[in-house]
Amino acid sequence: MVHSLTLTQLKRLYKRIFLIRSVEEEIASRYSAGKMRCPTHLSIGQESVPVILEEFLNKEDYAISTHRGHAHYLAKGGNLNAMIAELYGKETGCSKGRGGSMHLIDLKVNFMGTSAIVGNSIPIGVGLALSAQLNLTERISVIYLGDAAVEEGAFYEAANFSVVRNLPVIFICENNLYSVYSNLQARQPSNRSLTDLALGIGLKTFTGDGCDIKGCYETLKNAVSSVRKDKAPTFVEMKTYRWREHCGPNYDNHIGYRAESEFLKWQNKDPLKRLKDKILSEGNRINDSLLKIEKTVLTQVNSAFDFAEESPFPDASTAYSDVYARDPNNVKDFSTANPVTIEEKLYHKEDKICYI
Numbered sequence: 001m002v003h004s005l006t007l008t009q010l011k012r013l014y015k016r017i018f019l020i021r022s023v024e025e026e027i028a029s030r031y032s033a034g035k036m037r038c039p040t041h042l043s044i045g046q047e048s049v050p051v052i053l054e055e056f057l058n059k060e061d062y063a064i065s066t067h068r069g070h071a072h073y074l075a076k077g078g079n080l081n082a083m084i085a086e087l088y089g090k091e092t093g094c095s096k097g098r099g100g101s102m103h104l105i106d107l108k109v110n111f112m113g114t115s116a117i118v119g120n121s122i123p124i125g126v127g128l129a130l131s132a133q134l135n136l137t138e139r140i141s142v143i144y145l146g147d148a149a150v151e152e153g154a155f156y157e158a159a160n161f162s163v164v165r166n167l168p169v170i171f172i173c174e175n176n177l178y179s180v181y182s183n184l185q186a187r188q189p190s191n192r193s194l195t196d197l198a199l200g201i202g203l204k205t206f207t208g209d210g211c212d213i214k215g216c217y218e219t220l221k222n223a224v225s226s227v228r229k230d231k232a233p234t235f236v237e238m239k240t241y242r243w244r245e246h247c248g249p250n251y252d253n254h255i256g257y258r259a260e261s262e263f264l265k266w267q268n269k270d271p272l273k274r275l276k277d278k279i280l281s282e283g284n285r286i287n288d289s290l291l292k293i294e295k296t297v298l299t300q301v302n303s304a305f306d307f308a309e310e311s312p313f314p315d316a317s318t319a320y321s322d323v324y325a326r327d328p329n330n331v332k333d334f335s336t337a338n339p340v341t342i343e344e345k346l347y348h349k350e351d352k353i354c355y356i
């Protein structure tokens with residue numbers, strides 16, 4: 001035993017955090033090749049919260065997330081190959097190549113989607129909690145959000161509704177201190193925390209350090225129990241830090257919106273490294289078993305990239321399937337040799353074709 005976690009549990013957590021870290025490091029190293037054409041928000045440094053939370057979730061529970069959602073999707077059990085293929089815009093992607101990094105979904109594991117619009121997934125997650133309650137299920141709904149999403153009107157409306165209706169919802173706020181380049185200090189009064197705001201709405205609240213594996217485990221365990229057993233809509237503020245730029249694969253401390261010393265302070269608290277050190281302190285022979293875990297994971301990651309690279313792009317004739325809006329003046333039907341607008345095609349051929 002290390003703290004209250006068994007060695008088996010620690011190794012399981014390590015494998016899953018290592019997987020997410022490796023996937024995102026690989027995205028970062030391959031990004032400049034230009035094959036992943038979507039904007040990509042990495043959460044390197046922030047991975048432990050969703051992985052530890054997953055220890056207390058069931059497959060039936062819902063989860064919904066944000067523009068920075070790779071870790072949330074993978075922690076919930078989202079298909080890795082389909083995620084990487086999505087970043088490559090391929091037909092085998094989880095959104096059939098139409099969504100990219102910010103639109104991940106895997107309904108098989110009740111990962112209900114991610115969105116580029118800050119705060120947008122919050123009311124949807126509360127709606128999922130309402131459906132769970134109305135259908136008399138034991139499901140809970142997990143809503144991942146960033147610190148900036150707490151500043152959106154949608155948060156207040158949805159959080160208030162969840163309190164009024166006592167919904168089985170848990171707001172997991174990953175407070176990484178920044179909204180793009182703006183520190184919280186520039187956005188909130190110094191004497192008010194995000195947890196205070198949530199408390200004021202009537203949510204049950206918890207605060208924790210996302211880099212402290214044991215503390216994070218205890219906090220999330222209690223928070224999930226508060227939703228599941230005490231039936232209280234709950235808000236968890238987890239302090240964390242993104243290592244790389246807001247959007248893209250690079251480090252950007254040199255541009256001046258945050259200090260290198262701040263970055264180093266957080267990097268020194270790397271949850272993956274701390275976890276590895278804890279496991280290694282358990283005995284001499286453990287190093288081999290960690291190496292084995294790492295090798296298996298890296299094979300899995302490489303094969304996901306191979307899968308994505310080898311997958312076909314969606315056929316041009318399907319360009320208007322599964323989309324909700326189009327500009328009729330600018331829409332071409334690529335299924336014909338000489339593309340015409342859909343309106344022209346309908347006019348000329350009187351086909352009954354539904355493109356939207």
Ligand SMILES: Cc1ncc(C[n+]2csc(CCOP(=O)(O)OP(=O)(O)O)c2C)c(N)n1
Nearest residue numbers: 068116117118146147148149176178179180
């Ligand atoms: C409604 C809306 N406003 C602004 C933006 C531009 N934007 C994209 S991400 C982001 C910052 C979000 O910060 P936070 O919620 O803390 O998440 P983080 O990026 O730190 O993970 C902003 C302002 C947007 N996408 N949607």
Ligand SMILES: [Mg+2]
Nearest residue numbers: 146147176178
């Ligand atoms: Mg943030």
